[in-house]
Amino acid sequence: MPSVDAVIWARGLSKRFGDLVAVDGIDFDIAKGESFGFLGPNGAGKTSTMRMIACMSPKSAGTLRVLGMDPETDGPAIRGRIGLVPQDDSLDLQLTVLDNLMIYGRYFDLPKRVIRERAERLLAFAELSERADDTVEPLSGGMKRRLTIARALVSEPDLLILDEPTTGLDPQARHLLWDRLYRLKSEGVTLVITTHYMDEAEQLCDRLVVMDKGRIAASGPPSALIDRYSTKEVLELRFLGADPPGEALRGIGERIEVLPDRVLIYADDGEGAMGEVTDRGVEPTAWLVRRSSLEDVFLSLTGRTLID
DSSP states (O other): OOOEEEEEEEEEEEEEETTTTEEEEEEEEEEEEEEEEEEOOOOHHHHHHHHHHSSSSOOOOEEEEETTTTTTHHHHHHHEEEEEEEOOOOTTHHHHHHHHHHHHTTTTTTTTTHHHHHHHHHHHHTOOGGGTTTTTTTOOOOHHHHHHHHTTTTTSEEEEEETTTTTTTTTHHHHHHHHHHHHHHHHTOOEEESOOHOOOOOOOOSSEEEEEEEEEEEOOOHHHHHHHHEEEEEEEEEETTOOOOTTGGTTTTEEEEEEESSSEEEEEEEHHHHHHHHHHOOSSEEEEEEEHHHHHHHHHHHSSOOOO
């Protein structure tokens, strides 16, 4: 049975589209105030899972509870208590920034005065107050994403769902959006985030699940997953214009992955591993030592990178 602290609870959750199994019997639970992530490549089942949680798509099998309710029978009540930030912004481009929030607030039968107060506060939160009377169309991608998040918060939801929130944004816009999400997290808002950016998952999520082909490959806090499935450091070797010499490097470090464009050597001492490479007479075009990431976890679990 679901824990009393579980905002979302799923057991054996599945979603099928004809013969295609998009989500294949997954189990997970998300606690109140937690920032929880679904990490995986496109097609892993992340968005299908989000749509079931948001009561936008019925489950095919399994059990799902959201805010203590059943999406099959309590969909309207659940939707009234969640905020949704979809992959694609669905803003009205011809309306002003402020009017997008004002009109959205009316869907929740809120008094105009209350909507106005919340809208002004949320525009300040999203750093859009100076653009309140501008139409949405000329805004940058980062501004539109922040406005979409502000709109999702008009109803003061108990749960905020963000599906690939920073896809297509430049690094500066991504970091500004992360800052807004940090603030929400510090205020106790429960966040559910899908992403294929491993750095984003490491930065924002208290816990996450790694999804691949509709299943959960691993789950836990980001740091624990890295400790469990990878080494402290990774030595990356690149060989311009030649096939990576994987066989000549066997036995160095704990594990070696030979990719089309580089060789990854997993070792707790990357510099020491590079010394062994040199001792074997192998001369890469370029090399670097970095800390292990969630992409290394995914590669270890599935044998492929997140961007395959």
